[in-house]
Amino acid sequence: MPGTGIFGLIVGIAILFFIIAIFFSFIPLGLWISAIAAGVKVSLGSLIGMRLRKVRPAKIINPLIKGNKAGLNLSTDMLESHYLAGGDVNKVVDALIAAERANIELGFDKATAIDLAGRDVLQAVKTSVTPKVIETPLVAAIAKDGIELNAKARVTVRTNIDRLIGGAGEDTIIARVGEGIVTTVGSSELHKDVLENPDRISKTILEKGLDSGTAFEILSIDIADVDVGRNVGAKLQIDQAQADKKIAQAKAEVRRAMAVAKEQEMKAQVEEMRAKVVEAEAQVPKAMAEALVKGNLGVMDYYNMKNVIADTDMRKSLSNLSDDQESSIEE
CATH class of the missing domain: 3.30.479.30 (Band 7 domain)
Structure with missing residues (x-):
């Protein structure tokens, strides 16, 4: 039937276009033509191999064209190996071109090693030329x-x-x-x-x-x-002086505390001595009574002793009185 033949023709044309589209999407024919036009020999098999190795052909071919135009002796295998190692192919080629123009000795292996080491090889070449x-x-x-x-x-x-x-x-x-x-x-x-x-x-x-x-x-x-x-020197001296002052104050406080403690101790000793004196004075009458009873002390001896004590107290009173009068006269 005529309708069936036309439908089959349309389907065949669609399948053909689909195959051509897949072919051109897998094989960068335009990139291959550009390489041939630039005088760079690249086979379609190499481009297909790059696709199979998950290498973007443009990342290899474009730097290769640029390097060969600059007079560098490069190949697809050299660039592809660096790309697969994780390097920046385009930057390495630019660095080689810059080094060639500046008469700086830089080989491909050294440039790729610098790039893989994490250094910006292009910037390094530029800095070598322009500090x-x-x-x-x-x-x-x-x-x-x-x-x-x-x-x-x-x-x-x-x-x-x-x-x-x-x-x-x-x-x-x-x-x-x-x-x-x-x-x-x-x-x-x-x-x-x-x-x-x-x-x-x-x-x-x-x-x-x-x-x-x-x-x-x-x-x-x-x-x-x-x-x-x-x-800073003056500040350190001030800080040192403040520290010395605090140390001196602390030592003085220690000495004061020791003096107060010593004074309290002496007061306690004086009170203890006074207590002993009072206690001793309290024993005197008792001792005198025992002496009278035992005949060791006579009555007249007792009265004589009392007279001596009274005379002594009187002399002390007169002495204190004369001292007071002399003080009033001097005033």
């Missing part, structure tokens, strides 16, 4: 006279490609420069010496070779700013 400036934070240091100085430095560095793998980064440079500032200021007798010659900080730091073991080469260190901070 960068690292600005340190404000560093506080104290001179021997106790005055604090706040300094800030600008470090001009250039990337050392050979030490980029395993070399320390910018944080180490900043830490070492800060240490150099503290050492230089701390060894100065007067803070004015540093203010008058801030370049002595730069000279001291450069002499230490602070770029050893880092991924950079220090070209210069410039002291951007030096400000006078606190008088």
